[in-house]
Amino acid sequence: MEKTIHGRPYIETKKGPILTPCAPNGVLARLGDKWTILVMSILALDPARALRFSEIKNGIPDISQRMLTLTLRNLERDGLVTRHYFAEVPPRVEYELTPMGKTMLPALEGFTGWIRDNWQAIEQARQRFDRAGRS
Amino acid sequence: MEKTIHGRPYIETKKGPILTPCAPNGVLARLGDKWTILVMSILALDPARALRFSEIKNGIPDISQRMLTLTLRNLERDGLVTRHYFAEVPPRVEYELTPMGKTMLPALEGFTGWIRDNWQAIEQARQRFDRAGRS
DNA sequence: TCCATGCGTTACCTCCAGGTAACCGGCAGA
DNA sequence: TCTGCCGGTTACCTGGAGGTAACGCATGGA
Structure with missing residues (x-):
């Protein structure tokens, strides 16, 4: 049924x-939130290498310290990213995709392809719609 | 470069x-918003058939009139759905996927498969994380 | 005369994602 | 003694997503 x-x-x-x-x-x-995919993407650039907090931050223009922390915390909670803390001074923290995390973006590939093929059409449809009044 | x-x-x-x-x-x-995929999904059940506003509303539990209108308006604006208005009394309005709209959900298939395979693991990771304190 | 119908629109409220900015902690180097 | 380093946390603010409820409108039927 x-x-x-x-x-x-x-x-x-x-x-x-x-x-x-x-x-x-x-x-x-x-x-769909603002930063998650960007963080996943930059970690996926070289899945074998862990990245420091500051490396991620430098790789994503305009992300604030707070939002990066929150985004990483959520990804860690979901089991997509692991956090390694080194109690040095100054502290060092490294993030890395989990095995599950490494499979996520490739699974999304089909859809990112669709977006690549269609987003101009979407953009045009929006302009047509907006120009058509219906404000 | x-x-x-x-x-x-x-x-x-x-x-x-x-x-x-x-x-x-x-x-x-x-x-990623709350209703868009649901609306697309129900229109995709039989892509050859247009659905009335009220049919869509009945097919999606808990969606309010306002949110359905807004969601459909956005989809129409993006060129994923077409709206047919019949000036009868009481009025009749039918919605239908555009050709582009029909290609979207299939493109998403790979990822929905990934979700199906992994969401229990995600759920478990969350519980582990939450139980681990770090409140 | 009154109401139900179908598809909105409007007014109003609440909640939270996300932004900005300041502070913290402990050590090293000037 | 002061400052910078890194990764966070905290306090505070704003906009917009989303919810609820009521009204509008044209007609046909009771």
Whole structure:
């Protein structure tokens, strides 16, 4: 009775299909936030190498110290990134993708390809729509 | 000089790689919002058939009239959905995926598969992290 | 006369992502 | 003694996402 469409579960009723709540929704929401993908991407540049906090920060223009800390904390919590703390002075902290983390971006590849192929069309559609009044 | 990693452009400097601003970021952000994917999904159930506003609303539990209108408006603006208005009484409005819209969810398939395979692991990682104190 | 219908729009409120800025801690070097 | 270094944390503020509720409108049916 429960089927799925593109990975999303739904049920058929006489009144039509109804999408059922889907736990993995939150994962996409996390990805959609402002910095997460950027942090994952820079860690993925050389997955074998751990990066220091400051290296990540330098690699991502405009990210603030606070937002980088928060983003990394969330990724660590999700098991996508590991944090290594070295109690030196001044302190050194290194971040690295976990095995699971290393598989994430490649899985997204199909969709980033779609975006690459379509975002100009989207941009044009927006301009057409906005120009059409309907302000 | 400009390379890409998983579709994301960056440049190499002596101080290390720097990710460059990436327009398509916004597309992912849109997808990450609360309702967009659900609306796309229900329209994709039978891509050949247009759905009425009320059919979509009934198919998505808990979505409010306002949020459905806003979400559809954005999708229309992005050229992913078309709106057909019939000046009957009471009015009838039908929504349908555009050709571009029809290609989006399949492109996302690889990633939804990754989520399906990994979200339990993510859930467990979160619980471990939270239980570990660091409140 | 009154109401239900279908698709909005408007007004209003709350919450949180994200930004800015200052401070901390402990040691090294001037 | 003062300053800089690194990685964080804290306090504070703002904008916008998203929720709730009510109103609008044209007509057909009771």
